[in-house]
Amino acid sequence: MAGFEPLAEELVRKSLAEAAQEDLSYSHGRIFGSMYTTPHEKALEGHKMFLEANLGNPGLFPGTAKLEREVISILAGLMHHHGADGYITSGGTESNITALWIARKLANGNLDVMVPRSAHFSVFKAIDLLGMNRVDIDLDSEFRMDLTDLENKLSKHQTAAVVAVAGTTELGVVDPIEKIGEMLDGTRIYLHVDAAFGGFVLPFMDKPAPPFDFSVKQVSSITLDPHKMGLSTPPAGGFLVRKPSWLDLTAFSSPYLTQEKALSLLGTRASASVASCWAVLRSLGHVGYVEVVSECMDKTRYLAKRLGEEGFDLVMEPLMNIVAIRTGKRLSSPAEVCKHMATRGWNLSMSVHPKALRMVVMPHINRINIDELILDLLEITHHLRPEVKV
């Protein structure tokens, strides 16, 4: 069969090495367009020790299963509800799907889901997959879910769930979750918080963050991703529910496995990532993450300050480690800038609400990278402005 002859060992190794070489590396400090980073060395070490494990059949891997219980217990504490339960997922998409699947089960036929326009596309995907109806909620002047629009639309729909975001992908803003909770108080509407990015940033900030987790009593479930700012190896997402019994709503009988019921959306699970999470959480501890976040925020403020000094129009003062600059005199087209910056080895990205050039200051970024980025950004935006004589 064509292309399916065995290759000699040295050729396999050579091809893998070449492919690895072609991939970009976070460690070069030129990736500003990703919410991922070099995993922590302990995460890598833990991952490599558990490459056989599969928590799809947990009775065979009681050691890995125990590590997962400890990770979930730490995450539940971090989210201010020790009684929460959940599991390590493959990432935000699986977690968001599971949340809305549970919401649909609880909703007695209601299918409408209120989602801010700033939500990650995985939420839109989950709604489509589940056959639910998406109701878009406008953003307020600070790019957060607009409470008036939400209130208005809640009154007109058979709402199953509201999805709020703690740390939007585009700008890192936090929806007014406490107020949304108050609005939902006394209803049976499910409130899911997508803190895929913010879940490993907000709890570790030097300034108190707006309440977004189970401390808001109406919050039903939370997505938070160890493989983003948690520094775990991908794929490693986290999914927590306030009431452990809700996990049974999506359980399926699994007669041929070691457990009677399979709870998670996926069968086979990225179990080496569970060990990876455990290793980095226990190595860094709360204090270690405070340091990680503090360093990222220092560099973020530096980037924002420098961009401002150079005349770029910041969308907002960064709340988290994301900086966005608006289209305007100094920046004609974010897409064009991204493309030109890519030819110089930079990866930047874009936001849509508002249209802007977006930079995420992950732990792999240092100040020299920022200085170099700004030099190239100045050159490229200068050349891209047709009205400027070069």
Added chain:
Amino acid sequence: MAGFEPLAEELVRKSLAEAAQEDLSYSHGRIFGSMYTTPHEKALEGHKMFLEANLGNPGLFPGTAKLEREVISILAGLMHHHGADGYITSGGTESNITALWIARKLANGNLDVMVPRSAHFSVFKAIDLLGMNRVDIDLDSEFRMDLTDLENKLSKHQTAAVVAVAGTTELGVVDPIEKIGEMLDGTRIYLHVDAAFGGFVLPFMDKPAPPFDFSVKQVSSITLDPHKMGLSTPPAGGFLVRKPSWLDLTAFSSPYLTQEKALSLLGTRASASVASCWAVLRSLGHVGYVEVVSECMDKTRYLAKRLGEEGFDLVMEPLMNIVAIRTGKRLSSPAEVCKHMATRGWNLSMSVHPKALRMVVMPHINRINIDELILDLLEITHHLRPEVKV
């Protein structure tokens, strides 16, 4: 925060080592209840080289993306349709969900899905998740989808899809896919084949296997899992569609990433597993898998013969590397036997259609393991029969 203080490096390492020790290991030859096995050494090597990669954002990892294209090309060829497209998923569940999601998109409002009672529970889960309606199809005397029952039910339902199985989880049987295809000819009903297990067995058998792949022209999509008999590291599933354009039906705009649209169900993807797949596929080649399957089938026939000699009632002559023995005089309760065998370090499992004790002969099993298994099985089933004087 309780439990979230940093641990010293040596304690982290010690705890991980203890957890790894608690996990069972395929290499001890006592796991007969799993469709997983020790990954191939090249799979492990490839996996470890790509722990940062994330094909959720493929522009950053062009090397890994190229490896995936090559894997998909090999799998498409193996499934007899070079024009097929697809991607590496997290496993059978994601692949089966994606197949039925596409089927729903193509079905113009039809929501009924015909599924044999022998289908893996991930298919039932996918139907629930997608808000589709499950129509159970009975099994014939050989535990395959019953064609008369299927024909009868097709005439009464608004059918979106039929799911057929090539290598059932319980018994390793193959549904009459060619005949099912003929029955669907001229309709717009989507035919998905779940070959999660069989996809890496049937193409490599010494006897010609019944047609199950794209060689049956009505087959729309196929699930086949590299992390089962493909010897890749988990999680690594495969999903192939006959028409590449169908992948666009479930695509979502991903403005902040390097690609315009995200095709796969999950965002972050187990990309180290892609390198792992590539490495094992290219190391073994077609001829290597023929050898793997041939050895498994030899040991399977040996196990079946020995069980027969000892008076156990085989459910059927094994077609693939799964042996099941029926409840009867020699075997009172499969569940009891599993429990007792577990106290002696064996992992066996059960099937429901029919109620039986089930053993999968994966590559980690050798003849000595089989001989020891039978000795313990004889002792335990002897003691469990109350009518026998010990």
